[in-house]
Amino acid sequence: MGAVCGKGSGEGNEAAISTRVEGITGGGGGGGKKALPKLPTNAIKSVPEDHQFIEESLARILLFSKLDSGLQRKIVAEMYERNVQAGEILINEGDTGLAATELYIVKSGIFEVLQRRQGQNVRVNLKQRGDCFGEISLMYDCARNATVAATVESVVWVMDRAVFRYFVREQQENQVSQVELFLNSVPILGSLSRDERMRLVDAIEEVVYQQGQKVITEGDNGDLFYIIKEGEALVFQGQGQRKVNHLFKADFFGERALLNDEPRIATVEASTKLVCLTLKRDTFTEILGPLEQLMKREKSPQVVAQKLAKLQPRGSNQRPAAEVLIKRKKKGKNGVESWEVVRAKGHLDEVQELRKGGSMAVDPEAKDANTLVLTEGTVLGGGAFSRVSIVNEDSTGRVYALKRMRKSAVVQCPEHVYCEQAITKNVAHPFCIRQYASFQDKYHLYFLFDLMSGGDLMDVLVAEAKVINRRVPESSWQVACLAPNVKMLQGMSEELAKFYIASVLLALEYLHNNNIVYRDLKPENVFIDVNGHVKLGDFGFAKILDSGNRTYTFCGTPGYVAPENVLAHGYNFSVDWWGLGVVMYVLLTGRQPFSTPKTDDPMVVMRRIVDENYVVKYPPYISPAAKDLISRLLERKPARRIGMLSGRATDVKKHKWFEGFNWAEMEARRNIAPRKPRESDINKRIKELMETERRTAGKTPKETPEELAECEAVFSDF
Incomplete structure (x- = not known):
């Protein structure tokens, strides 16, 4: 459950492609126009005489090739030269952040491409005049996968991600505004x-x-x-x-x-x-x-049950504060365990609500009845700078999940944290994880969530997937019984997948009705409770969209992102329906729809996503109805995608794959989950997580006083 930090993803038994991503430029409708990012001081822009050569070099780049010629010229005109001395490293394998925001074209010289293999740097390629590298940096902050060094004195042209996405967004917004203006002038559309x-x-x-x-x-x-x-x-x-x-x-x-x-x-x-x-x-x-x-309908005010867009996302600094005590076991140098108490600052209204109805005695560590006391137990999950653990609330005895994030790890993208805080605090739906409180100490931010101890959908898929033998005719005339026996991976049964997909569908319907786009749908973000029911969680990329507006930020997980997201065309709820199609395919097959032929390069996957000539292949065991629904969810034109048509979510519910499905029972959560997590599996998972935490203990970064001051300022109203 990491809102901002990366987390592993799987394709059944295949290697994962699961980097959490976020573009540098912000998205969202209604925001003010951003200024063109400034180039580095003393940067020498590319000269007009070189522009045609640069454009021809960039023609092989997915994102650039999809742009019209006028926009291409604007972007090329903002590229600048950088001199690279012989032996100088231009890209260092593993770099992230500002070191992974640029694409390069070789103007002159030679570069060697090195990759770390079995502890050795191995040359895997050479780059010469006209060659491009670093394309994926135009989309999101992904760790560089190779080291690139000049072998002779060289010069490159540099394209900055922020500049590239500025021009792409500007063009898309202008086009959308122009079409909207045209439509506004048509009297027949006045209603x-x-x-x-x-x-x-x-x-x-x-x-x-x-x-x-x-x-x-x-x-x-x-x-x-x-x-x-x-x-x-x-x-x-x-x-x-x-x-x-x-x-x-x-x-x-x-x-x-x-x-x-x-x-x-x-x-x-x-x-x-x-x-x-x-x-x-x-x-x-x-x-x-x-x-x-x-045209005939009567306009009437629509009463929205929960207008989340109007809720104040911040402003907690105007609310009375309260103390939160977090008690956890600590192992000393001699191996003896003792209790330590971490004091955090929370919100009085949330503390009082959590303690309401509590009959247990006030903890002696607490100052008064308005202090919240949480006792931390076993670990449920986590990443490099975050962890999720089970906690017991002292006054009521109720059990929650406590998510802890290192401030210094998320200080560069606080908007995601504040969006998650606002959205999860105010969602109230059986299939969405709810947040009950948020608080902070000197080093960490905390969220108190519903406890989901049964793992996530990827855990279910790994447990249910199996290799089967299936006779596959090599041609239409071959008799099935004489066809060769082929081994293939099969995911979970369609009946089990139907239960999970229906749950997620209801969650998306609720979010979209409240103007929230989720933006990061994948099996790892669908959590399971002890009874086998699921809730959509990890709202770090969720965003509130005003009616009719779009967002332009690239975010999501390679393999699950929609074409309009990859191409920075601006998008709304359409990306969630695409994501549902990918998740459905993954649950049924154990692999991603755009992973064949197999590749570890996320850019190859995203090229397939936007390529209308790339056809998704379906294993022979998938039913025609399931194939049809997935195909309609993976429609590359968002306006024609099921879920975005006139019936919205109802169209998906009425699809023949759900024929006979009891939606009323599902919405009321009166049905019994077809698969209940086994206690042995839960215990095994918790043991593995505890072992991982033990190995990574003591690797917490040490912030400087300046870094701590920045964190304090950024999260002052958390």
């Missing part, structure tokens, strides 16, 4: 809310017509609505095809095709090269429902 119009933005498709080409013909039936983005068109009508109108940029035509299937009343012909934004009636209906019904 739509801003949120509904913004949902159409992703469904708009661009079509180019050459001069003299007919766009629509009078008398033909049509189902497309057009808005002119660039160019001009002429409108003709009647037997003699008399010119009746001249259309320019932002003009629209064919809007009645969104209402019904009727003959066109005029012919429209491109008088110049014409670029149109088009919207299909079927697509419109899938996303919002019939336009005629939308």
Whole structure:
């Protein structure tokens, strides 16, 4: 349960690709326009004479190749030169942070690429003029996977992540604003809310017509609505095809095709090269429902049960403080255990709420009845700078999970911590982990959560997955019984997966109804209680989106991220439905959908995610209904993705894979979980975690006074 720190991921028995990631530039709708990041002092920009060569070198880069030529030129113009002396290390294997935020193109010289293998640095490649390296740094802060050093005096062009994402976001926001402005001017769409119009933005498709080409013909039936983005068109009508109108940029035509299937009343012909934004009636209906019904509906104020977006995410400094005492066992130098008490600062309202109804005596360590006392027990999980342990609340005897994070490890991205604090404090849903209190001491931040002692979905998958033999015909004419026997990995049963997917679906439905996008769906973030029921947890990347807005920050786990996230096109709740499709595939197969052929390179995986020619392969044991649902969740166009259509989550619930499923019983949590964690497995897992903590004990970083002062300032209102 790490909100900000990385955590392992699995593909059944395969190696994991699971780096937690976050782009440098922030995302989210409604924020002020960010300034163009400044280049280093004395940086020498690339000269125009080199721009074409740089663009040609970058053509092989996934993110760059997807941009239009104008945007490419803007980015290249902000690249700058860096001299690298012979023997100088440009990239050091394992570097993160600021040392892993740049892409390089060799202008001159030679670089050797070294990787650490069995304790030795081995040369694996050479980079010369025009070669690029460091592409993944444009997306997120991932540790460098090799050392790159100059063998002769060399020069590179440098592209900074913050600059790259600034221009990409600027273009996407401008395009979205332009399309929204176009849609606002169409009277027939006047009954739509801003949120509904913004949902159409992703469904708009661009079509180019050459001069003299007919766009629509009078008398033909049509189902497309057009808005002119660039160019001009002429409108003709009647037997003699008399010119009746001249259309320019932002003009629209064919809007009645969104209402019904009727003959066109005029012919429209491109008088110049014409670029149109088009919207299909079927697509419109899938996303919002019939336009005629939308036009007739009565506008009425909608009462939202919990408007989380209006809740104040911070402001805790205005709340009365209270003391929290954390009692934990400490082993001395002679091996004798003793109790130590850590004093932390919490919030009085939360402490009083937790102690309400408590009948136990006040702990002698506590000053008064308004002090919270927690006794720490066994470890449930953790990472390099965080841990989750079982704690017992003194006054009531209730058991919780206590998540502890090192302040110095998260001080560079406090917004994630504050988002997690605000969101988990105010969610109240059977399938979402709830936070009951937050507090801090000199070195750590703490969250008090629901206790989920049964592990996570990846633990279930590892326990349930197995290797099976299956006869797979090599061609359609081969008889099945004569087909070769192939060994393959199989995940959990579809009935078991259905229980888990349904639980996560209900959690996503609740979050989306409260304007929250989760952004990091994967099996490791779905936790299991002692009875086998699940809750969605780890809200470190969750974000509240105002209606109709988008966020642009790249975050998630390679292999699970949606195409619109990879390409920095701006996204909303669509990424969660994509994530659900990936999780469903993983649970059923024990591997990720974009992992074939097998690779350890996350950029290869993300290229497959955005490549429309890459086809996800399904094992023969997956049912047609399951395959269909996964395929519709892994639709690369977010506007056409199930979950983003007019029925939203209801469309997923009604899919044939869930035929006969009792949703009412599921929502009420009255059904018995099909798989209950075995006590032996829980004990084994806890023992392994305790052993890991024992090995890593004493490796806690020592902060300087300046670092502690920075942490205190950043988290003063936590």
